C-alpha cells in the first residue's frame with residue numbers, strides 16, 4: 570500500500586505564490602527562504618553533498634543510527650514513524666529495519682517538499698518493506714504537520730534528522746517545535762539529529778567543498794526562482810560565500826552579487842535592484858550543544874530519554890518523550 574499526497578505542488582497554499590520571496594528580496598539585507606533550495610534538482614544536488622568527503626554530517630549520523638537504531642526501537646516499541654524532510658530516506662533504512670523486528674506491519678510517513686525524490690524513495694521503500702504502510706506527503710513541514718494534528722494514532726514518533734532544525738532561526742525553530750508538540754500526544758516520541766559545535770575550519774569546509782557541489786547547490790536557489798516565478802537571475806553574476814559565524818554558532822551562506830543590476834521575477838510582478846557587492850543571505854545552519862538542546866526541549870514539555878553521539882562527538886541524536 571503506497572500513497573502519495575501532494576499538498577503544495579505550487580508552494581502556494583501557505584505563502585500566497587511567493588509572498589515570502591517578495592518579502593525576503595525587498596528587505597535589507599536581502600534574504601531568501603531556505604526551502605527554495607529544494608526543487609527536484611536541488612534535492613539531487615543535496616544527495617550529492619551528503620556523499621562528499623568534507624560533508625561529515627550524513628555519514629556521522631548514519632553511523633550513530635546504524636549502531637543504535639535497535640536501542641531506539643526497543644525504547645519506543647512499535648509506533649507510527651513520521652519523518653520530516655525525508656529526502657532519499659537512506660538513513661531511515663536503519664530505523665525501518667529495527668522497527669520491522671517489533672511490528673509485523675509498521676506505518677511510515679515520509680514528508681518532503683521535493684516531490685521527485687519523495688516519489689522515488691516511497692516506491693523503493695514499499696518494495697523493500699512490503700508489509701509496511703508507506704505514505705509520502707509532498708509539502709512543507711507546516712502543511713504536513715497540520716494534517717497530522719487531526720490524525721492521532723496509538724503511538725507516534727516524529728523524527729527530524731540531518732540537523733535540518735539548524736536551518737531554522739530562533740523564531741522559526743520555536744514555531745516548528747510548538748507545531749510538533751501539537752501533533753504528539755503525551756507519551757509519544759521525538760527523535761532529533763543535531764550537528765554539534767566544532768572548529769570553524771571543519772565547518773566551513775563542510776559547506777564549501779573542493780569539488781564545487783555545494784556552490785552549485787547554493788546557486789540553484791536562483792535557478793529555482795527563475796523557473797518557478799519567471800525570473801531572470803543571471804547565475805554568473807553571483808558567487809556563493811560561506812562563513813561560520815562563531816558568535817551565533819551558525820554557518821551562513823550568502824550569494825554575493827558582483828555587479829549592480831536589476832532582476833525581475835515576472836510571476837511575482839517584482840523588480841529587484843542589486844548593488845555591486847550586495848549579498849543575499851540564503852541559509853543559516855546552526856550548530857548545537859547537546860546539553861542546551863535538552864534544556865530547550867524541556868521547555869516544550871519533552872523529557873530526554875537518551876542521547877547518542879559518535880566517538881568524536883561531532884553529531885548528536887536526542888530521543889525525547891512528549
Ligand code: AVJ
Nearest residue numbers: 618731732733736776783854
Ligand atoms: C538540510 C540541514 C541537512 O544545513 O547541513 C548542506 C543543508 N546546505 N550544505 C545543512 C546544506 C548546504 C543541510 N541540511
